[in-house]
Each structure stands twice: as C-alpha cells, then as structure tokens.
Amino acid sequence: MLRHLDIRDMLLIDRLELAFRPGLNVLTGETGAGKSILLDCLGFVLGWRGRADLVRAGASQGEVTAVFDLPPGHPARTLLDEAGFPVSDELIIRRVNAGDGRKTGWINDRRASGEVLRMLSELLVELHGQHDDRGLLNPRGHRLLLDAFAGVDLAPTRAAWAARRAARAALERAEAALAAARGEEEFLRHAVAELDKLDPQPGEEAELDTRRRAMQGAERIREDVARALQALGPEGAEGAMLDAARWLDGAAERAEGRLENPAAALQRALIELGEAVSGVEAALEAMDFDPRDLEATEERLFALRALARKHDVLADDLAGLADELRARLSRIDAGEGDLARLRDAVAAADAAYDAAAAALSQQRAAAAERLDAAMAAELAPLKMERAVFRTRLSEAEPGPEGRDIAAFTVATNPGAPAGPLDRIASGGELSRFLLALKVCLARGNDALVLIFDEIDRGVGGATADAVGRRLARLAEGAQVLVVTHSPQVAALGGHHFRVAKSVQDGMTTSQVTALTASQRIEEIARMLSGEEITPAAKEAARALLQV
Numbered sequence: 001m002l003r004h005l006d007i008r009d010m011l012l013i014d015r016l017e018l019a020f021r022p023g024l025n026v027l028t029g030e031t032g033a034g035k036s037i038l039l040d041c042l043g044f045v046l047g048w049r050g051r052a053d054l055v056r057a058g059a060s061q062g063e064v065t066a067v068f069d070l071p072p073g074h075p076a077r078t079l080l081d082e083a084g085f086p087v088s089d090e091l092i093i094r095r096v097n098a099g100d101g102r103k104t105g106w107i108n109d110r111r112a113s114g115e116v117l118r119m120l121s122e123l124l125v126e127l128h129g130q131h132d133d134r135g136l137l138n139p140r141g142h143r144l145l146l147d148a149f150a151g152v153d154l155a156p157t158r159a160a161w162a163a164r165r166a167a168r169a170a171l172e173r174a175e176a177a178l179a180a181a182r183g184e185e186e187f188l189r190h191a192v193a194e195l196d197k198l199d200p201q202p203g204e205e206a207e208l209d210t211r212r213r214a215m216q217g218a219e220r221i222r223e224d225v226a227r228a229l230q231a232l233g234p235e236g237a238e239g240a241m242l243d244a245a246r247w248l249d250g251a252a253e254r255a256e257g258r259l260e261n262p263a264a265a266l267q268r269a270l271i272e273l274g275e276a277v278s279g280v281e282a283a284l285e286a287m288d289f290d291p292r293d294l295e296a297t298e299e300r301l302f303a304l305r306a307l308a309r310k311h312d313v314l315a316d317d318l319a320g321l322a323d324e325l326r327a328r329l330s331r332i333d334a335g336e337g338d339l340a341r342l343r344d345a346v347a348a349a350d351a352a353y354d355a356a357a358a359a360l361s362q363q364r365a366a367a368a369e370r371l372d373a374a375m376a377a378e379l380a381p382l383k384m385e386r387a388v389f390r391t392r393l394s395e396a397e398p399g400p401e402g403r404d405i406a407a408f409t410v411a412t413n414p415g416a417p418a419g420p421l422d423r424i425a426s427g428g429e430l431s432r433f434l435l436a437l438k439v440c441l442a443r444g445n446d447a448l449v450l451i452f453d454e455i456d457r458g459v460g461g462a463t464a465d466a467v468g469r470r471l472a473r474l475a476e477g478a479q480v481l482v483v484t485h486s487p488q489v490a491a492l493g494g495h496h497f498r499v500a501k502s503v504q505d506g507m508t509t510s511q512v513t514a515l516t517a518s519q520r521i522e523e524i525a526r527m528l529s530g531e532e533i534t535p536a537a538k539e540a541a542r543a544l545l546q547v
Helices: 035-045 075-082 114-121 139-150 155-183 185-198 204-232 237-254 260-286 291-311 315-379 427-441 461-475 487-491 517-529 535-545
Strands: 002-010 013-019 024-028 061-069 090-098 103-107 110-112 125-129 388-399 402-411 449-453 480-483 495-504 507-514
Touching: 002 035, 013 035, 013 507, 024 035, 024 461, 024 487, 035 061, 035 090, 035 125, 035 449, 035 480, 075 114, 090 114, 103 114, 125 427, 139 315, 139 402, 139 427, 155 185, 155 315, 185 291, 185 315, 204 237, 204 260, 204 291, 204 315, 237 260, 291 315, 315 388, 315 402, 315 427, 427 461, 461 480, 461 487, 487 517, 487 535, 495 517, 517 535
Parallel strands: 024 480, 024 495, 125 449, 449 480
Antiparallel strands: 002 013, 002 061, 061 090, 090 103, 103 110, 388 402, 495 507
C-alpha cells in the first residue's frame, strides 16, 4: 500500500505531503489543476521514463519520497533481498532530480539505479488509463493475465520443459563427443596398440636408467678391478707374503726373538689382505653382466623416452595415458548404445512435455471461455452490452510456459470484425473495457496499488455510476487511486482529495487537500454544476454521497 507521498519543488508543487489510505482514494479538481502532476511525480520516484523538465521553476532541484507498506510475503521483498537492499515492513523510495537533469535514487537510504526502481515499481504499482501501454493493453502480457484468472500451476510444465531441454542437451553433447571421438579413432587405436605393446610401468624409466648407468660403469672399471684382484691373489701380494711368512718362521728360532713382532704383524696383514681379496672378488662378481642385458635395457629405455616425447608426456605418465586412450576408445565403442539410450530419454521427455503443455492448453481454453462470459456480464452495466469480447488462443513456439499465445480481442458492434483491444475500441470504450477486464481479473490481491487515470472519461450517468461501483469493488481487495472528473465515481470514494491551483506573488502552485465530509459535498456539487454551486447541486451531491 502507498502510505505517504512527499513532493518538493516539482513542476507546480513547492511542498506537498499526502497520506493515502486503504480502499478507494479519489482525486478531483478542475482541468489543469495539476492532477496529472501527482502521477508524474509518482512515476518519477518509481523510475518511470517520462517528461524531463520536472524541477519547479526557480528551484535548484526537485525531490519526491514515496513510502509503501510491505506486508509479509509481498513479492517486492524478494526483489529487494536479491538486489542487496534492507527489507522491512516499510519501504522508503526517494529520488532527486537536479537542475541539470541528473537523477539520483535511494531505496531505504541506499543508492539505487533507475532500472532497479522500475523493476520494483512493477511489483508495487499498476497504472491504467485511456492510453495505457504498461498494463492490460500489452499483448505480451495477455497470457499471464489469463493464467492469473485461471489460477493455473505452471510448475509442472516448467519442470517438463527443463527436463526436455536437459535431455536434448545431453543428447547433443553425446553426439558431438562421439563425432569428435570418431575423428581420432584411427589414431586412438594405433596409439593404444603401441602403448599396450610396450606396456610402460610407473617408475620404470628411473629404474632402467639406474641399471644402465650401473652396467656402463661396470664395463669401464671391471678390467682394472680384475688386475687388482690378480695383484692381490696367490700370484701376487698374497703369495709373496706367504713366502715371507714361511721364511721368517724358519729363521725365528735363530733370531733370539727379534722376529716375533714382525712375524705377528705379517700374520695380521695376511688377514687384512684376505678380506680385501674377498671384497674385490665380490665386487668383480657383481660387475659381471651379459652385454646383451645392457643392450636390452638401453633399447627399452630409449623406447619409453621416444614414446613419451611422441605424446608430449613424462615417461611415468605413459601408463595413465594408455588408460585414458583406452577409455576414449571404449566410449566410441559404446557410443551408439549411449545415443540410443539418450534418444529414448529425449522421446520420453518430449512426451511428458507434450502432455503437460496439452493439459495447460485445455486449462487456458476453459479459462478463456469463463473470462469471455465474465466480461459479457461486466460490459452490460457499462452500456456496452452489444460489444463482444473474445480471448483468442493460438499455437506458439514451445516454451517453459506451454505453447499458447493469448490475445484479447473485441468487436464493438454486432457483425463488426474483431480485432486487438487497443485498435478497435475508442477512448471511452477502451476505458470501460480496461475496467471490466481489471474487475474480472482481480483476485483480491493487495500487493499492487491500482491507479486509474481518468478511466471514466467520456461516460456519465448510470454508466459512470457502474464504473464507480466497479472501482469500489476493486478497492475492497486493494488500494485504488482514481483521478476522475465524474461525480458519480468521486462519491463512491472512501477517501477524497481535491487538487487546486492558485497564484501567489506571481507564482502558480498546485495544492492537494484531503476533504472532510462537508467539503466533499461542496466538491461534488462543483463537479455537478460548475463554478456556481447551487442548492440543487448540493442536494444532488448529498444524494450521491447518501448523506
């Protein structure tokens, strides 16, 4: 609900504070008094695109503040939360128009762009007038209005559409992947055969390289080690030392003990020499290899490295590469089976969507008949009993909300061809069509503030009374603001505001006054009789107000 509107230095308004209430709020006043200025200011604070010269002459800037009540569950709460604005039961929107044309907006004291304001306004206010291009006259919104009237649940169709899209996307990806894989199938089969033949193992390159280096080193030093063993053995140092030991042993008895220490040292040296010989023999045995082993080791090592370079991977990654290539081959081999399964899934998803869309179309067709009947009942009291309203459904491209296009058409006279609402009806007829539609489509939802700008223009008497009663009916479930020249409509308002223009010190300004019961009699009498308010006009006003 729009609770408060504060306007400063905008057009003909220097300072104006308005407090609106639930129900039917009517604004009246003479032509040119400034009633449309209020709508211009409200549209400005809500980010609507409109006239550029809004700042009052002589003012540096203009400013409008609108305060809305947001009950729990109001859709604007979700938008505010998603946009990062604080959410509470009170929504304050303020917008400033600088003298140079720059516009700055705030939502709950945080800067907001015009685009966010416009998005928010669609959840707060709905404007209807003779030249309405934002509401019921927009053909793109007719299906949404029909769905709201029917109370359909779009969730099953949207879910079926999402499943259909997902199934088709999965099939397309599989077909593309299979086509790409088939383009490299020959390469894959050759590469896998080559890798399988070599059968590389993780860590094998390092092991082969170590073994190769060991064999290459052994080949270089083995001859020297063999010579060393020969020099140390029986024909070398060991034999000479044994001979020396025998000679010393034979001479020891005659040496009077002088050879005991040398003989003992020689025995120790023989023991150490024996250990050295054993060690050299073991080393020589370890260096003993078949030259063919070195050749085989080198061949495998070089083969591993060559294959790694070919596939631009490390030698240790060849085993993993082989697994990956085999998996790609498996996908090719299993591709046709997967495609068949995915095609079955697409067919099932298509059938589910077709069923959901068909059920939705049936609901819309039934709702269209009910809406047409309801419109006929509403048009008769509005003196349009000869007009024919029809909701036409035609097939459209499939989408998440079915495959129907809805269009509201009218024929204003019997036998006349039906056509789009905004092309067939005249201004006064269009106003009544819009009002009848709004009454039929109303669901007691107070989320939107409904504004009707002179929607009763061109009608009077009983028709104007019928218009007013329908506006009052709408106001039972929503806040309604009506700019009107009709006394019948004004008399049915729950809250009455008069817009007047005055000149002071050469400056023209507009004022808006909330009327008391006696002031309402005066205003409605003026609307009935003109400038001179007669007693008869006052009596007629009292009769309209039923006071």
